Amino acid sequence: MSSLLPITIDDMSRTPIYDQIEAQIKTLIISGNLPPGTALPSIRKLATSLSCSVITTRRSYQNLEQKGYIKTVQGKGTFVNEMAQTDQTKQKEEAVESGLKQAIESGFRYGFTTEELEAMFLKLLRQGGN
Known part of the structure; x- marks a missing residue:
């Protein structure tokens, strides 16, 4: 680092x-x-x-x-540089959405169903991502 x-x-x-x-x-x-x-x-x-x-x-x-x-x-x-708040919010959303899309694609490649992925996501969300 x-x-x-x-x-x-x-x-x-x-x-x-x-x-x-x-x-x-x-x-x-x-x-x-x-x-x-x-x-x-x-x-x-x-x-x-x-x-x-x-x-x-x-x-x-x-x-x-x-x-x-x-x-x-x-x-x-x-x-x-100065960024407009709307640009900053949009950039944050795009970054998180990109990560979620990659996780979803990976889950489907491993054969998980939509329901199983939803359950995993909610479990992790409740744990605060830890």
Whole structure:
């Protein structure tokens, strides 16, 4: 895990490292853990902290900037961009829906019925996801 941001790289994952970094920073922003105006570590510092290349972290930052999550101010650094509350809510809903869809697809692949999946979901929901 990075000492600068709570980001963990999974070297065993098939997901490219730049995608892992991008997804985790995006989640931190959408969840409000990185509020608008928060200064992000420099590309070089983050790369060192994550033990990955500068090119990899640069690509993550560039993708996030293109999507409007962060902005770079020449000579000052990179900062979390302001997001409209409706955009933030929409992003949260899309992220959770995506995870639920993947879980449902996995459940069906394993042969569970709709009723069995509903029971599992409700059980986990009552447990608070633990």
